[in-house]
Amino acid sequence: MDTILGPLYYAVSWIIVQFHSLYSLVFDEDSGWAWGLSIVSLVVLIRICLIPLFVKQIKATRNMQALQPKMKAIQERYKSDKQRQSEEMMKLYKETGTNPLSSCLPILAQSPFFISLYQVLNHIAQGKTVGVIDEQLLASAREAHIFGAPLSVTFLSSAEKVESFGATLMDVRIVTVVMIVLMSLSQFYTQRQLMTKNVDLSVKTPFMQQQKMLMYVFPIIFAVLGINFPVGVLVYWLTTNVWTMGQQMFIIRRNPTPGSVAFKQRQERLRAKGKLKEDPAEVEARKAVEAARANRQQPKRQTKAKRQVAGTTATTDSTEQKPSLEKKQGTDAGEAKDAKGGKPGQAGGGSKSGQRKSGPQRPKHPSKK
Known part of the structure; x- marks a missing residue:
């Protein structure tokens, strides 16, 4: 490991020493501020250099989200033929220009510096001296403390080792626990922000479930591994987590994923500033909806006494109307029966005697007289 990463040891130690020389003009060269800020500056420098890879990571992540339905269809279609499934996946990546490993590039590129x-x-x-750190700088670095904790000790360091650096075990554990908690919270917030604001919720994909799982797994990993890392490494890790959180907040606000909550919020901001060109039909439809909402009258709330009076009045009216309604129905039924010829002598009812009286008289036959 030392042979392979030897050049990186020199590069990392040289960068830290240069920043230490700069901060020693303001702070004591043996102080934790000079060495701690040197580590923070190392993180900032590395993350600035990784911005192009971060942009590629964002594009790759979005492409993977868009391809999830097609990937799932391929898996279902060729679930019994793994070789054909792999071939179709590679064909899909090639056609869309997507590299699955692009989302891991910033982490992979940063790992050698972290290990170094x-x-x-x-x-x-x-x-021990390492890289460009000689005996004098080594002694200065061993004297550096951050909030009472030496840069080179861990949560699990023995009390004798901690006391050899002029510190107490309680101070070391308090500082390391606080930094581990901050690391875990920053990672959790970063992942949660990605899930709740920058994911197209209209498309349900396995990718969303994976991201949701990572939101809870990463903080646990930080908590488990953090107790084994020196305080200086925790400073590096906490700084890079905070940088990632701020960088993602900026990206989500300025360039969110289409269809996400952040995208809708950005559209609303641009619309309010008059910078968003909209379809006239959509504008008219939205105005019509707003006008309908404004003109809609809400029913007035009545007191209990008014509701009782209204209920009594309605009951009385229905009782008064019932006999007249029954009378009317009886009259209508009688008229309908008469219209069919039920009773003689009434309008519409034809009788035989009436017809004989009104009709012409037939003369009687003489022989029957």
Whole structure:
């Protein structure tokens, strides 16, 4: 490991020493501020260099989200043929220009620097020179404390080792626990912000479930691994987490994923500033909806006494109307029966005697007289 990463040890230690020389003009060269800010500056420098990879990571993540339905269809279609499934997946990646590993590029590119910083601080803790850090700088780094905790000790360090640096075990554990909690919270918030604001919720994909799982798994990983890392490495890790959180907040606000909550919020902001060109039909439809809402009258709330009076009046009216309604129905039924010829002598009822009286008289036959 030392042979492979030896050049990186020199690069990381050289960068830290240059920043330390700069901050020593303001702070004591043996203070934790000078060495701690040097580590923070190392993180900032590395993350600035990784911005192009971060942009590629965002594009790759969005492409993977968009491809999830097609990928799931391929898996269902060729679930019994793994080789054909892999071929179709690779074909899909090639056609869409998507690289599944692009989302991991910032982490992969940052890992060698992280390991190198860990080894540099580990050498300092063991009293060994490393890279460009000579005996004088080694002694200065071993004297540096951050809030009472030496840079090169861990949560699990023994009391004797901590006391050899002029610190107490309680101070070390308080500082390390606080930093581990802040690391876990910043990672959780970053992942939660990605899930709740920058994901197209109209498309349900397995990718969303994976991100949701990582939202809870990563903080646990930080908590487990953090107790084994020196304080200086925790400073590096906390700084990079905070940088990632701020960088993601900026990206989500300025360039959110289409269809996400952040995208709708950005559209509303641009619309309020008059910078968003809209379809006239959509504008008219929205105005019509707003006008309908404004003209809609809400029913007035009545007191209990008014509701009782209204109920009594309605009951009385229905009782008064019932006999007249029955009378009317009886009259209508009688008229209908008469219309069919039920009773003689009434209008509409034809009788035989009436017809004989009104009709012409037939003369009687003489023989029957």
